[in-house]
Amino acid sequence: MSESNATTEPLRVALLGCGTVGSSVARRLVEHPEEFSARVGRPLELVGVAVRDLDKPRDEAGLDRSLLTTDAEGLVTRADLVIELIGGIEPARSLILSAFEHGASVVTGNKALLGEDGPRLYEAASEAGVDLHFEAAVAGAIPLIRPMRESLAGDQVRRVMGIVNGTTNFILDKMDRTGADLADVLAEAQQLGYAEADPTADVEGHDAQAKAAILASLAFHTRVATSDVSCEGITAITSDDIRTVRRMGCVLKLLAICERVERPDGTAGVSARVHPTIVPRSHPLASVREAFNAVFVETELAGELMFYGPGAGADPTASAVLGDLVQAARHRVTGARGPGESAYAQLPVVPLGDVRTRYAIRVDVEDQPGVLARVATVFGDTGVSIESMIQGIRRSDDGLAPLTIATHEAAEGRLAETVERLRGLDEVGTVSSVLRMEGL
Numbered sequence: 001m002s003e004s005n006a007t008t009e010p011l012r013v014a015l016l017g018c019g020t021v022g023s024s025v026a027r028r029l030v031e032h033p034e035e036f037s038a039r040v041g042r043p044l045e046l047v048g049v050a051v052r053d054l055d056k057p058r059d060e061a062g063l064d065r066s067l068l069t070t071d072a073e074g075l076v077t078r079a080d081l082v083i084e085l086i087g088g089i090e091p092a093r094s095l096i097l098s099a100f101e102h103g104a105s106v107v108t109g110n111k112a113l114l115g116e117d118g119p120r121l122y123e124a125a126s127e128a129g130v131d132l133h134f135e136a137a138v139a140g141a142i143p144l145i146r147p148m149r150e151s152l153a154g155d156q157v158r159r160v161m162g163i164v165n166g167t168t169n170f171i172l173d174k175m176d177r178t179g180a181d182l183a184d185v186l187a188e189a190q191q192l193g194y195a196e197a198d199p200t201a202d203v204e205g206h207d208a209q210a211k212a213a214i215l216a217s218l219a220f221h222t223r224v225a226t227s228d229v230s231c232e233g234i235t236a237i238t239s240d241d242i243r244t245v246r247r248m249g250c251v252l253k254l255l256a257i258c259e260r261v262e263r264p265d266g267t268a269g270v271s272a273r274v275h276p277t278i279v280p281r282s283h284p285l286a287s288v289r290e291a292f293n294a295v296f297v298e299t300e301l302a303g304e305l306m307f308y309g310p311g312a313g314a315d316p317t318a319s320a321v322l323g324d325l326v327q328a329a330r331h332r333v334t335g336a337r338g339p340g341e342s343a344y345a346q347l348p349v350v351p352l353g354d355v356r357t358r359y360a361i362r363v364d365v366e367d368q369p370g371v372l373a374r375v376a377t378v379f380g381d382t383g384v385s386i387e388s389m390i391q392g393i394r395r396s397d398d399g400l401a402p403l404t405i406a407t408h409e410a411a412e413g414r415l416a417e418t419v420e421r422l423r424g425l426d427e428v429g430t431v432s433s434v435l436r437m438e439g440l
C-alpha cells in the first residue's frame with residue numbers, strides 16, 4: 001500500500017488496558033505501522049499503554065516496555081485517540097470523559113459502561129466535538145454497530161434477535177454436544193479469552209443484557225439502559241434441560257431479543273430481554289457453534305438481515321477495535337465526525353409482564369388418572385393456550401413422571417400466574433423449568 005498521501009505528523013494513540021484484547025491491538029499496531037499510516041493518511045504513533053502491573057511479562061504483545069505506564073490519567077491527556085480496553089465502570093468512565101475533555105476521540109469495547117451510562121458518554125463526546133466508537137462492544141468482530149448506526153439509519157428497525165454472548169454460546173453448545181456440565185465448560189471459555197474478567201457477567205446474562213440495551217437504543221432511537229432489559233442467564237440450566245430440549249428436536253441458546261411492540265393503548269413501545277431460549281434445530285441460530293454470534297435484524301424496508309461471525313476472543317475483537325481506530329483517525333485527518341446519539345423517538349420500555357412469547361414448562365406430576373386434566377384446567381383458567389403435552393415415564397425413586405407442556409403465545413404475566421398456580425397443585429411435585437421458545 002502506498003504511503004504517498006501520509007503526512008509526517010503522527011496522530012498520538014493511547015491504549016488503556018493490555019489484557020486479552022488490548023495486547024492483540026497493541027501487537028497489530030506495532031507490527032504494521034505503515035498499513036495504518038496508509039489507510040488513515042497520517043502515521044499513528046502508540047504513545048503509551050496504561051497497565052496495572054509494570055512487571056507482568058508481555059513479550060507476546062511486541063511492545064517497547066518504555067511505553068508502559070501505570071499513569072492512565074496522565075496518558076489520556078497527551079493523546080489524539082484513546083482506546084479503552086480496561087472494562088468495567090470505573091476508572092474506565094472517568095478516563096474516557098477525561099479523554100474527551102482533552103479533545104481525544106475514543107474507541108471502546110466496554111458494553112458494561114455503555115449500557116449503564118451511554119448517554120453521558122455521547123453527550124461528552126458531542127460537547128468536545130470528537131468521536132465515540134464501540135464496534136467491539138456488541139458481537140465482537142461482527143460489523144453490527146456501524147450498520148445499525150449508519151447503514152440502516154434510513155430504515156425502520158422492527159426487531160433485533162440473536163446470540164450476542166460468545167461464552168454462553170460456547171458453554172451451551174458444548175453441553176448440547178458432549179453432555180458436559182456448565183462449570184467444566186466455563187473454565188475452557190475463560191482460557192480461550194472469551195469470558196469477561198468476572199465470568200458471572202457472562203453466565204448470569206448481564207453481558208448480553210448490556211449488549212441488548214445498546215442494540216435496542218440504536219434500533220429504536222430510544223435510550224434503553226441495561227436496567228431496562230429483563231435478564232435471565234444460564235446458571236439454572238441443567239443437563240436435564242438440555243436433554244429435554246434435544247428430545248423436542250431443538251437446541252437451547254441464550255438470546256437477546258429487542259422489539260418494537262404495540263402497547264395496549266395502541267401506541268408504540270420497546271421491549272428488550274435476554275433469556276435462554278428453545279430454538280428448533282432447523283433454525284439458522286441453532287447452527288451457531290462455539291463462541292460465534294449471530295444477530296437477525298428485521299427492518300421495514302430491508303426485510304431480514306443476518307450478521308454472523310466470531311463474537312469474542314482477542315484477535316476478532318481487536319479487528320473491530322482497530323477498524324474503529326482507523327475510522328476515528330480518518331475523521332481527525334479530514335475534520336469529519338462520527339455519528340452521535342440518536343434518541344429522538346424516546347419510546348417507552350414496556351414491562352416484561354406484557355411481553356408475549358411461547359413457553360415450554362417442565363413439571364413433575366403424580367402418575368394418576370385426572371392429573372393431566374387438572375394441570376390443563378390451570379392453563380384454561382389463566383388463559384394460556386396449550387399447544388402440546390408430553391408425559392415421560394414414571395420414575396421409580398419418587399413415583400413422579402416428568403410432563404412437558406408447550407404453550408401458544410402468551411403474556412409473561414399470565415405465564416407467571418400459571419406457574420404459581422401449578423406450584424400450588426397437590427399433584428405437582430416441582431416445576432423444574434420454564435423456558436421460552438422462538439422460531440417454532
Ligand SMILES: NC(=O)C1=CN([C@@H]2O[C@H](COP(=O)(O)OP(=O)(O)OC[C@H]3O[C@@H](n4cnc5c(N)ncnc54)[C@H](O)[C@@H]3O)[C@@H](O)[C@H]2O)C=CC1
Nearest residue numbers: 017019020021050051052085086087109110197312313317
Ligand atoms: N475478551 C473478549 O472477547 C471481548 C472483550 N470485550 C471488552 O473489551 C474490554 C477488555 O476485555 P479483555 O481484554 O477481555 O479484558 P482483560 O481483563 O483481559 O483486560 C483488561 C486489562 O485492563 C487492565 N486494567 C484494569 N484496570 C486498569 C487500570 N486502572 N489501568 C490500566 N490497566 C488496567 C487489567 O489488568 C487487564 O490486563 C472489556 O470492556 C470487555 O468487555 C469486548 C468484546 C470481546
Ligand SMILES: N[C@@H](CC=O)C(=O)O
Nearest residue numbers: 165166167195196312
Ligand atoms: N465475554 C464476552 C466477550 C465479548 O463481548 C462474550 O463472551 O461474548
Ligand code: NA
Nearest residue numbers: 135138140142
Ligand atoms: Na461488533
